[in-house]
Amino acid sequence: MAALERRAREDLAAAYRLIAHFGLDDGIDTHISARVPGTRDQFLINPYGLLFREITASSLVKIDTEGRIVEPTNHVVNPAGFVIHSAIHQARHDAECVAHTHTVAGVAVASLACGLQPFNQWALQFYRRIAYHAFEGIAVNLAERERLVADLGAHTAMILRNHGLLTCGGSIAEAVILMLNLDRACRVQLAIQATGERAWPLSDAVCELTAGQYKEWERTSHAASDDPYRREWNAHLRRLAPTTASYLD
Template identity: 85%
Template sequence: MKTRQNSKRDEREQRVREDLAAAYRLIAHFGLDDSIDTHISARVPGTRDQFLINPYGLLFQEITASSLVKIDTEGRILERTDHVVNPAGFVIHSAIHQARHDAECVAHTHTVAGVAVASLACGLQPCNQWALQFHRRIAYHAFEGIAVDLEERARLVADLGTYRAMILRNHGLLTCGSSVAEALILMLNLDRACRVQLAVQASGQAPHPLSDDVCDLTASQYEQWEGISQADGDDPYRREWDAYMRRLNPTTTSYLD
């Protein structure tokens, strides 16, 4: 990939870098990472074709604000770096940032629970409160092999549509949000939904049934809560994000470097 030097970083970009680095650390903290694989990306503020992503080869617990790689949707690295980008990460994240201008952050994981549910024919079931956040609000994308084919981008974004969450069949989970906080918290909740479902299935007992009306009501309540917060000018996920920062910061602030 070609490299070109970009202009001096502004305060908005630095804030996004710090949030994104913190998200990587939180994914590692909660054990949702997969060695040096999987990715979280964030759009560079004020752009439509540039995003930040992890340097390929670093553990999530090692990622800092300054180590993130700035790249565009054509695959050009925009600032001098000693790192490269995982080609599969570029394909998945460039596709969504290019097509979904509301997706400021995109998170992708290979958790055991997420991959397990992605490998089940039934997919995610509405059997718990976390799952109901995604009721009728989650997409599915068929497995096509390791995501290194640029032609898959069109199919991936077509399957995602306007949703903020997607199960990559036989592969893992994906969420996107209007902020790093939103994408990360959606991912944490989606993974929790998968873990509860697997625990229920492992019990051998039938899950307690929920009516379609209750499922739809609960999903709409999540949507209403988000809408009310946004109408008040708030990021509905920021309060929970700030709580996670308090959990992370007593352990380390090295992600700010």
């Protein structure tokens, strides 16, 4: 179990570095959390005050779903991060990782009444497969957890209205890659809308077909690997290897 936790810590630290690499971080705010292997009530999260590019495997803080730090550390945890992430880890035992961002594109689309539109292939991955949660202020109210979970349902992606994006997955790789794709979908949508031109329409049938193709890829890839996202994840890790192997510390 110690070896599994070490791997989870290394992958989670890499996730923070990759989110920073792609410019999806927001100073010291937002979070990516990962369940501690072999547990249902403990997860790893970033120490509050460190930039994402500073996160290392050993600096991650282990807390339980009640917000208690369960291992000695010199760091503290952001209460807003605890509320959102603990809600999902507590209710969705299939959610090994939860990623939340405040990207410019993500917040912009989250603030549009139309939400995410099926304008591009990345967006079609989430066609009729994305949840929405109304803004209730900064997420420090424990009572919001119930509504977050209810709105998320069985989805792996959610738009937090006027706030940002959230993804979850059966692995750190899945949650982070879904986040990269969701943010790209938002960026393309804003680029299209900025032209003032009418977007080329896609039929419901084509949109549903494409979303189904994403799920079929996941299903068939899963038959050959315990994590269908691992191949792409390993490629992303090579982005870090030349200059930022320090995330393993």
